[in-house]
């Protein structure tokens with residue numbers, strides 16, 4: 001039984017909840033992982049819950065630092081403080097801190113307990129749920145990692161007050177994805193407003209529940225969990241390509257929004273998604289996200305990256321496509337020609353706007 005569903009707490013008082021959780025865990029020591037932004041904006045909200053002798057580990061923010069070198073910094077900081085196996089690590093930050101802090105905790109001395117306190121919308125509705133931990137390696141995203149659940153996830157929308165719009169919008173892509181793959185009513189609800197007018201107190205818990213319901217049925221991604229990859233076959237490849245080649249890398253959700261448009265187009269072509277539903281999904285995505293035209297010279301590289309996707313089997317590109325809004329099919333094979341068509345068609349759609 002996956003225990004995570006009992007351990008996700010929504011609160012406006014993150015310090016009180018953290019204090020209570022730490023009391024329950026009785027750690028020998030507490031370490032808190034932050035970056036410069038979460039140290040400034042989020043740590044003050046929880047400081048009073050931390051024991052005086054806590055170890056504060058600060059790393060530099062950004063996907064660029066989600067790598068083995070930063071893990072070494074984190075493991076060294078724990079080692080220098082003689083942090084033992086009864087210690088608890090609190091990961092206070094976005095998906096980078098959650099994925100990498102969890103990975104470091106899960107490997108330090110064969111694993112110490114950890115609590116995730118996601119502070120971005122993306123981390124709240126997606127990265128902190130479902131136990132995927134890891135780091136980027138050799139140009140590949142999340143290439144090294146594992147599955148392991150945190151002891152608790154403490155979610156508070158108060159952290160969102162200091163998030164820049166671009167980050168909120170990026171997280172909103174995963175909210176839209178959750179609705180498109182499994183909850184047409186939720187899609188109807190959110191699509192009444194643009195991203196900045198959403199009621200996060202309702203939207204965040206709802207979106208978390210959608211992901212949690214999927215993960216609980218398939219924690220190791222043998223089947224159903226693959227539905228969460230909608231938009232990610234092409235989106236992830238775009239993200240990786242821009243991370244390695246562009247001056248201004250795209251945020252995860254920005255790339256996923258682009259991927260969702262391309263994969264919605266493929267859904268109509270291959271999975272019977274009606275033109276009406278395709279149009280309503282695509283126009284909502286176009287209204288909410290800054291969408292880049294993909295230069296033709298990038299097509300081959302992006303298509304080659306889709307082949308590297310961890311979700312593939314036997315060299316075939318497998319994707320999740322919509323049958324209707326709120327219902328999807330996974331393990332749908334895509335040929336190079338179909339991928340090419342989808343990216344080209346995506347460009348056509350967004351330039352017609």
Ligand SMILES: NC(=O)c1ccc[n+]([C@@H]2O[C@H](COP(=O)([O-])OP(=O)(O)OC[C@H]3O[C@@H](n4cnc5c(N)ncnc54)[C@H](O)[C@@H]3O)[C@@H](O)[C@H]2O)c1
Pocket residue numbers: 035036037038041042061062063066093094095096097099119120121122123126127128129130131132133141142159160161162163164167170252
């Ligand atoms: N494990 C999973 O299942 C899963 C799912 C989706 C994404 N991810 C991963 O999540 C990462 C992206 O996460 P992200 O979008 O949260 O990025 P991020 O962790 O880089 O955070 C984005 C930026 O916001 C800053 N920030 C964080 N909280 C803040 C706050 N409350 N106020 C002001 N600034 C704040 C950070 O310092 C950073 O500069 C990627 O590495 C992706 O691979 C993991």
Ligand SMILES: [Zn+2]
Pocket residue numbers: 126174232252256
């Ligand atoms: Zn994602």
